[in-house]
Amino acid sequence: MSDGLINAPTSVIFGGVAVTGIAAALVGARRDLDDRTAPMAGLVAAFIFAVQMINFPILPGVSGHLLGGALAAILVGPWVGALCVSIVLTVQALIFADGGLTALGANITNMALIGTAAGFLAALALRRFATRGRFGLAATAFTAAFLGTVTASLGFVLEFAIGGDAAFSLGGVTGTMVGLHALIGIGEGVITALTVTAVAASRPDLVYLLRGTAKPLELRTSPLERAS
């Protein structure tokens, strides 16, 4: 969102929420990062930046784009995922003048914290389907992304309720935001399902949600390594 849509005190509050969330994510992320997952997570952030540039049509005159929270959480975990989306939003605001500077805290709260958390919790709830095969994984990724997107849009509704222009009906804003983001969520779901299944097809060991379930590649490849 741009600056000016929510008032200064509310921007400060959600700036604090964002800083607190990022601090927690920094602590949690350490556990999930190693020599292999650290570069993977950097690439996930770069990929989300790229895909966020691609607005797709959802209605005549209205577009949507990936938010990326569920995608990041499924691939690299919720803590690292929240950091990935936070970095993308910060780069967009500071370098590409996309998303206001005082609104950065609210934007991080919505897309990096709420979107990632909601997407991850949905994916976690469906994990036993995700581990059953490609279709289960795709359905899990789609559902997680859809719910993450709609929940993230409710973050804006909350901020607008606290510090937005009271002249506009909150019910109207909520209906429009949720309706449009349900449509965007379908696109988000498709992109997330395609990406996650593509990664899982070649490297299931690099998909956080499948950790501990994918057959360890080491066991399968070590005889070949020894033979060569």
Added chain:
Amino acid sequence: MTRTKRTWLFFAGFALVALVIAGALSYFADSDPDGLDSATLKGCEVVQTPQGEQLTGSCIAQRAEDHDLAAGPLADYAVGGDDRFTGLAGVAGVAVTLALAGGLFWLLRKRDRTKT
């Protein structure tokens, strides 16, 4: 091929996909307002005037402020305001994001004592 080598090959492929999306596919992005912008524009009409775009009617977006960094060299995913270079801006964004995120995550990672 060693496991490490295959992993880095996978990473190179992933990076290439991101670069192609930001560098080439970005030209095909829909330029209509996104979900949040549309929601805040509800009640307004965008009219072209000699002073630029103006909003008539009554909508939330009328309170939106111009971006403080709107004059930046890569503002709005263009280069110096020229959106023929969107792909270049996108590639720069991917590179900066990868450097910042990759650098941060590399610093945060658990040091692997049982190096593969």
